[in-house]
Amino acid sequence: xxxxxxxxxxxxxxxxxxxxxxxxFDAIPLLLVAAVALVAWPFVGSTSTWLTLTVxxxxxxxxxxxxxxxxxxxxxxxxxxNFGHGTFIAIGAFIATTVFAAMSDWSxxxxxxxxxxxxACAMAVAMALAGAIGWAFERVLVxxxxxxxxxxxxxxxxxLIIGEEIIKMIWGPAQIPLPPPEALKGSLxxxxxxxxxxxxxxxxxxxxxxxALLWALNRTKIGLLIRAGVQDVEMVESLGxxxxxxFVGVFVAGSALAGLGGCLWAMIRQIVVPQIGGEVNVLIFxxxxxxxxxxxxxxxxxxxxxxxxxxxTGFLAPKAAMFSSIGLMVAILLWRPQGLYPVSSR
Amino acid sequence: xxxxxxxxxxxxxLRTIMGLWAASAGSVVFDGARIGGPGAAGxxxxxxxxxxxxxxxxxxxxxxxxxxxADLTVSENMLLAARGARQLDxxxxxxxxxxFGLFPALKKFWLYPAGKLSGGQKQMLAIARxxxxxxxxxxxxxPSKGLAPAIVQNxxxxxxxxxxxxxxxxxxxxxxxxxxxxxxxxxxxxxxxxVHRGAMxxxxxxxxxxxxxxxxxxxxxx
Numbered sequence: 001x002x003x004x005x006x007x008x009x010x011x012x013x014x015x016x017x018x019x020x021x022x023x024x025f026d027a028i029p030l031l032l033v034a035a036v037a038l039v040a041w042p043f044v045g046s047t048s049t050w051l052t053l054t055v056x057x058x059x060x061x062x063x064x065x066x067x068x069x070x071x072x073x074x075x076x077x078x079x080x081x082n083f084g085h086g087t088f089i090a091i092g093a094f095i096a097t098t099v100f101a102a103m104s105d106w107s108x109x110x111x112x113x114x115x116x117x118x119x120a121c122a123m124a125v126a127m128a129l130a131g132a133i134g135w136a137f138e139r140v141l142v143x144x145x146x147x148x149x150x151x152x153x154x155x156x157x158x159x160l161i162i163g164e165e166i167i168k169m170i171w172g173p174a175q176i177p178l179p180p181p182e183a184l185k186g187s188l189x190x191x192x193x194x195x196x197x198x199x200x201x202x203x204x205x206x207x208x209x210x211x212a213l214l215w216a217l218n219r220t221k222i223g224l225l226i227r228a229g230v231q232d233v234e235m236v237e238s239l240g241x242x243x244x245x246x247f248v249g250v251f252v253a254g255s256a257l258a259g260l261g262g263c264l265w266a267m268i269r270q271i272v273v274p275q276i277g278g279e280v281n282v283l284i285f286x287x288x289x290x291x292x293x294x295x296x297x298x299x300x301x302x303x304x305x306x307x308x309x310x311x312x313t314g315f316l317a318p319k320a321a322m323f324s325s326i327g328l329m330v331a332i333l334l335w336r337p338q339g340l341y342p343v344s345s346r
Numbered sequence: 347x348x349x350x351x352x353x354x355x356x357x358x359x360l361r362t363i364m365g366l367w368a369a370s371a372g373s374v375v376f377d378g379a380r381i382g383g384p385g386a387a388g389x390x391x392x393x394x395x396x397x398x399x400x401x402x403x404x405x406x407x408x409x410x411x412x413x414x415x416a417d418l419t420v421s422e423n424m425l426l427a428a429r430g431a432r433q434l435d436x437x438x439x440x441x442x443x444x445x446f447g448l449f450p451a452l453k454k455f456w457l458y459p460a461g462k463l464s465g466g467q468k469q470m471l472a473i474a475r476x477x478x479x480x481x482x483x484x485x486x487x488x489p490s491k492g493l494a495p496a497i498v499q500n501x502x503x504x505x506x507x508x509x510x511x512x513x514x515x516x517x518x519x520x521x522x523x524x525x526x527x528x529x530x531x532x533x534x535x536x537x538x539x540x541v542h543r544g545a546m547x548x549x550x551x552x553x554x555x556x557x558x559x560x561x562x563x564x565x566x567x568x
Binding site: 220221224225227228231232234235236237238239240241242243343 | 364366395397398401402406407409413415416417418422425426427429431432433475
């Protein structure tokens with residue numbers, strides 16, 4: 001992944017003669033993340049504030065990446081625009097409130113291990129339920145509208161609205177506070193910079209998901225099938241694989257990851273509203289468009305960029321914060337119209 | 347060997363056999379069993395492509411655009427085509443050596459992204475991918491398209507060796523020289539129908555017939 005964009009098409013030699021140029025890894029988008037952080041430094045002024053903002057931005061970026069990674073694969077693999085992805089995020093967030101309430105002894109205990117067990121339980125239940133609902137969502141809403149973008153947008157948008165209303169029926173329309181577990185309250189201090197412990201948790205979980213995803217995509221046969229399917233579904237079927245089944249698996253896994261992301265999102269925000277799905281939806285669509293539809297690495301870099309950008313502008317010019325990620329998307333599409341890491345041979 | 351002018355329906359025929367496009371009438375029969383046509387299991391017209399099942403019968407397809415996964419390496423392309431293998435070291439080593447013998451470039455560029463190969467090498471990869479495991483029928487769509495004459499000679503040699511195995515090859519060609527070098531029997535299509543069927547040698551020897559069926563003279567293709 002992400003290797004094809006770097007070099008110009010090789011002036012390839014014919015069979016056996018000469019060597020073709022080695023493909024280089026395209027590091028420019030990754031450097032862009034560092035560049036955004038460095039450019040923001042003098043504007044922010046104080047180094048400790050800058051460090052706090054940067055870590056916070058990276059962590060929110062990681063959480064956005066977790067939620068968006070499934071969406072980009074679903075689009076890449078089956079050309080399905082799923083605007084209902086936010087539903088799974090919202091479910092993850094609300095499940096977190098329920099599990100924390102049920103395990104209040106564990107989350108209120110000052111013991112870090114007991115806290116982490118509560119967090120792990122919340123994540124596991126959120127993933128399981130979001131995955132199960134994702135499976136039903138694919139069956140009922142998405143399957144009848146394969147290949148029809150306009151209907152996909154309308155139907156999945158409808159799914160998002162229905163999901164939100166069902167959540168209001170179960171958990172009520174009011175916002176629900178989600179106090180962090182006792183030992184995860186407060187901040188860690190690195191010199192003068194303070195970093196929320198929960199955000200560190202976000203970075204750690206995000207890193208685990210990234211490594212697991214990259215391993216599955218690059219080292220397993222199923223990952224190989226997914227990467228090939230993103231490029232050419234017809235050819236994968238011609239090789240004898242039932243891609244429809246694979247797609248359902250990816251859809252369920254993507255929904256589960258969205259549930260995990262929603263769970264983390266709720267813990268970092270410490271408050272859950274029924275509209276969370278629609279709100280995050282906009283962000284993750286911006287992220288996967290920036291990254292290049294279908295690209296996991298692009299989704300990761302795009303999420304980090306959006307996370308950093310919203311945090312810096314939120315601090316420097318709060319009124320422009322909403323605009324910043326859209327502005328970022330416009331700028332990147334002017335530079336690379338296919339996104340940071342375009343998926344080739346579509 | 348399937349010949350015919352542009353737009354005669356050769357590619358459509360291959361894609362219909364593969365179950366990628368729906369047939370409006372008739373049926374596709376493979377080894378005595380009906381695998382395509384209206385009402386067959388996995389008719390694309392009903393929204394369910396039977397392509398994977400058709401492939402699992404032992405039919406491999408090399409489309410005109412070669413269908414190479416450009417972002418994947420040559421080895422990954424090959425691994426994907428081997429349905430029985432989960433890892434690279436599970437590929438049948440002896441068969442792989444045989445394929446490397448047919449297409450040495452693939453061994454050389456084994457770990458390169460397939461998108462970086464030249465047109466001829468991509469075509470070789472596409473064919474190698476189709477034969478990484480034993481197959482009963484190979485559908486190949488215009489392999490000589492856009493290739494330099496020397497490469498076409500390589501390809502002819504490789505396909506000739508392939509023919510000597512148990513695999514049946516259904517080749518669509520515009521390049522008459524290649525068709526002549528490889529074909530045993532030939533069918534000529536025009537306007538979606540087969541207008542001539544016979545031995546390749548017979549067609550190759552009869553310039554008048556070529557002129558009438560294909561609108562070409564052999565001289566123009568040498």
